[in-house]
Amino acid sequence: MAQDMLTDEALNTSYLIIGILAVVIVFAIAFFIIKKIGKDPKNVLPVNLAGRIRIPLLIFLISLFLKVCLFQDVFSNTELINLIKHASTIGIIISFTWFLIVFLKVFKERLLKKYDVNTDNNLKARKVYTQFTILENIVIFILIILAIGISLMSFESIREVGLSLLTSAGIAGIIVGLAAQKAIGTLLAGIQIAITQPIRLQDAVIVEGEWGWIEEITLTYVVVKVWDKRRLVVPSTYFIENTFQNWTRKSADIMGTVFLYTDYNVSFDAIRAELTRLLESSPLWDKQVNVLQVTDATEKSVQIRILVSAKDSPTAWDLRVYIREKLIDFIHQNYPQSLPRTRVELPQQDQNPSEKVSPKTEDPSARKE
Structure with missing residues (x-):
């Protein structure tokens, strides 16, 4: 009887050793094949797929090996059998879920490969x-x-x-x-x-x-x-x-607004010509919108609104800053008298200051002793 038990233990040990070697060999072969297939750009599998499924593949093979060991009655301890049973089941569930998530990401990457969000007209790509x-x-x-x-x-x-909790599921x-x-x-x-x-x-x-x-x-x-x-x-x-x-x-294209405030005697045609020159010489402009309008006039200044367009919002921001800076410099150099100013008009006095009567002074000789 004791000899039979020793024989069973030796057989179980040999099963474990063979199984571990089989897991290592199968894992190495599968990893090598997937990695080699991924190196070919013509294949569906991505280059880094082998590295992404390395851990779930190892978990799956180990869990499958433990299931085979349970089927062959390799283990004799009841508590160990229950532990391995649950661990192998959870390992298979985790590995399958991991596989599905990885392949979902691969499918998404392959599907979105033809959409480039870095292009200028990327509305459809961003939507997808x-x-x-x-x-x-x-x-x-x-x-x-x-x-x-x-x-x-x-x-x-x-x-x-x-x-047992189904009865209270509603609450x-x-x-x-x-x-x-x-x-x-x-x-x-x-x-x-x-x-x-x-x-x-x-x-x-x-x-x-x-x-x-x-x-x-x-x-x-x-x-x-x-x-x-x-x-x-x-x-x-x-x-x-x-x-x-x-x-x-x-x-993605957008219009930008620039406001300038000048005096009434500014030359709007000159500013409009300078705006056109600046836009045509700038790579930021998309050659769509070039508008200069006087949109308001107050007792102190006039408001000039400039509309320009660009391919996207960051470019429009840079274009607005550029136009504002250059036009202010243009007005300062060519029309300094047209910069905004505040006028103060003093009211005229009733008579000429020279005609004013000087205050009388007392004659010292007339002073009484």
Whole structure:
């Protein structure tokens, strides 16, 4: 009897050693094949796929090996068998979920490869990028929730507790719904942004008085990169419930405004000619809009509004700054008398100062002793 037990232990040990070697060999072969396939740009698999699935592949092979060991009754300890049973099940669930997330990202990268957001006319590309980024986050969130739920259901005690709580599921659902009302509203706002797209990636927006670009869109929040490199993190519900400015909603090109204030005797034709010269010599101008108009006149100065256009909002900002600086310099050098000034007119006095009678002085000789 003792000899049979020793023989079984030796056989089980040999199974373990062979199994571990098999896992290492299979992992090395699979990793090598996937890495070699990824080096060919003509293949569907990306170059870095082998590195991205290295860990889930190893977890899957180890979990599969443990399942085979349980099937062959390699282990004799009951507690160890239960532990390995749950660990291998959870390992397979985690590895499959990991595989699905990696392949989802690969599918998204392949699909978006033909869309370039770095081009000038990138409206369609930004639209597609926004949709797939938010939908990707939704799918990953669902996959992780399902993986956690299936993993927990593999435990008998948790499954029994879950069945016992079904009777109070209605009350619990109401309580959870009230407690998570804001969180659920935020998630639904993220989904609504993906469908209706009031904002897209790299849109130029003004939010809370800050001007910047949409840098990141998630299910719960949006990151706005402010012009001075600060980051403004805004809840997704803000873009559904509040008013904000989107400068690139339909197209990336935009008009910029420059205001100048001069005296009444300025030459508008000269300023208009100088504006045209500056725009034609500047690569910032897209050759679409060139307008100079007098939009207001007060008792102190006249207001000149200049409209120019550029391919996008950052270029329009640089163009406005450039035009404002050059035109102020042009007026200062050529029409200094036309700079804004304040006039003060003193009222005329009633008579000539020379005709005024000087005050009488007392004659010293007439003074009484």
